[in-house]
Amino acid sequence: MQIYFAPLEGLTDAIYRRVHHATFGGIDKYFMPFISPSSSLSFTSRQQADMAPSENAGVPAVPQILCKDAGLFLEMAKLLRDAGYAEVNLNLGCPSGTVTAKGKGAGMLKDPDALACFLDEIFAQSPLPVSLKTRCGYDSPDEWPGLLNLFLRYPVHEWILHPRTCREFYGGAPHREFFLEAAVKAPFPVVYNGDLFRASECLEMKRFSLMLGRGLAVNPALAQDVRGGDGLTVDSLGLFHDRLYREYLKWWPEHAVVGRMHGVMYYLMQALNCPAPLRRALKKSSDAEHYSEAARRVFAESTLAQDIHFTPPSE
Ligand SMILES: Cc1cc2nc3c(=O)[nH]c(=O)nc-3n(C[C@H](O)[C@H](O)[C@H](O)COP(=O)(O)O)c2cc1C
Incomplete structure (x- = not known):
């Protein structure tokens, strides 16, 4: 396969x-x-x-x-x-x-x-x-x-x-x-x-x-x-997020990076149980400073969802 x-x-x-x-x-x-x-x-x-x-x-x-x-x-x-x-x-x-x-x-x-x-x-x-x-x-x-x-x-x-x-x-x-x-x-x-x-x-x-x-x-x-390797953990998801964020910041202007990371997080958040106020703070963050702080807290304070899968927006 x-x-x-x-x-x-x-x-x-x-x-x-x-x-x-x-x-x-x-x-x-x-x-x-x-x-x-x-x-x-x-x-x-x-x-x-x-x-x-x-x-x-x-x-x-x-x-x-x-x-x-x-x-x-x-x-x-x-x-x-x-x-x-x-x-x-x-x-x-x-x-x-x-x-x-x-x-x-x-x-x-x-x-x-x-x-x-x-x-x-x-x-x-x-x-x-x-x-x-x-x-x-x-x-x-x-x-x-x-x-x-x-x-x-x-x-x-x-x-x-x-x-x-x-x-x-x-x-x-x-x-x-x-x-x-x-x-x-x-x-x-x-x-x-x-x-x-x-x-x-x-x-x-x-x-x-x-x-x-x-x-x-x-x-x-x-x-x-x-393939029988490690499943997802909050740590591996956080590591992926942080590497991605740092890499975009090297190449793109800050506002473009924040926009892109919101797109990335639309998906990654579906793998997490995240307290509602934190979700809101992340959604609201429109500059790099607020975004980094909200994302840091998301990975520090969330647990992994029980049944991780993509849910279409209408469901
Ligand atoms: C946001 C988004 C962007 C996509 N961009 C492309 C693309 O550039 N080329 C392509 O062939 N398919 C594109 N697709 C279709 C996906 O490659 C894939 O066929 C589709 O998501 C179904 O697979 P999935 O159910 O595993 O997500 C896109 C789909 C989505 C949701």
Whole structure:
């Protein structure tokens, strides 16, 4: 079984991946949040920092491209090959309205003929092995048989399947039966992704390779635990938090660091029983001084939650 860290845009950037890799074990590959290349192939400094091989040294990171133009995908794949990457992942799963409205991400599943033309070209010419990250349909699960047959035609390096349609977003139960069908029929490795938040849930799927996202964001020791290593403790969570915070402070302006750490803590707090006034103090902290003090107290005064798992915001 391989275990991969899912790309989480706005969270698992190069700094997060490095600190996670240095603090916890169990991850075979870290998939980078999508890069959406512009036609001029110019990149923001954040994008450059995320992709630079020096920023990913020692971390098994796989770059992901979000793009509907085959020529641009191939140019980008060449840049990534020249930078030393050994594999590239194509995002066919992003359900965000701003992405699908441009016909990218899961939006590409809407038109299987156009998708086939795109895949014909990239699989014929890509300088790197191409893995796919997809959903099981755009509007309806009825699209699954057609999409499955389409993907089976290509020399896919690895297929990561989140078995929900784009319309289902992250709601309802994943269609696990589709994943099982793909795993039986595909001549290439198929990786399961979706709603594995507890070690017990991962172990039930241990005959497959897994990609974990929000479960790892809440419990960064999840993969290590699944592999029989140490489970999460308040100390290891605090250590991870402190290393991450210090590392961001080295590179980013303070206000940006505090904003990012609130995003990180949205997940980490779900692993803790934390007194309500402390939760409020953390939420309210808007500068580094108040944030550091509130975070210090959170880790000093909380206990580990009994049943650690990700809870969607509406629950
Ligand atoms: C905040 C957030 C950002 C995400 N960013 C990306 C991304 O950049 N690329 C991608 O392929 N999937 C992205 N995803 C989807 C995740 O990689 C993953 O497929 C999804 O969270 C389901 O897995 P999970 O149930 O283990 O979290 C994102 C999901 C979330 C919640």
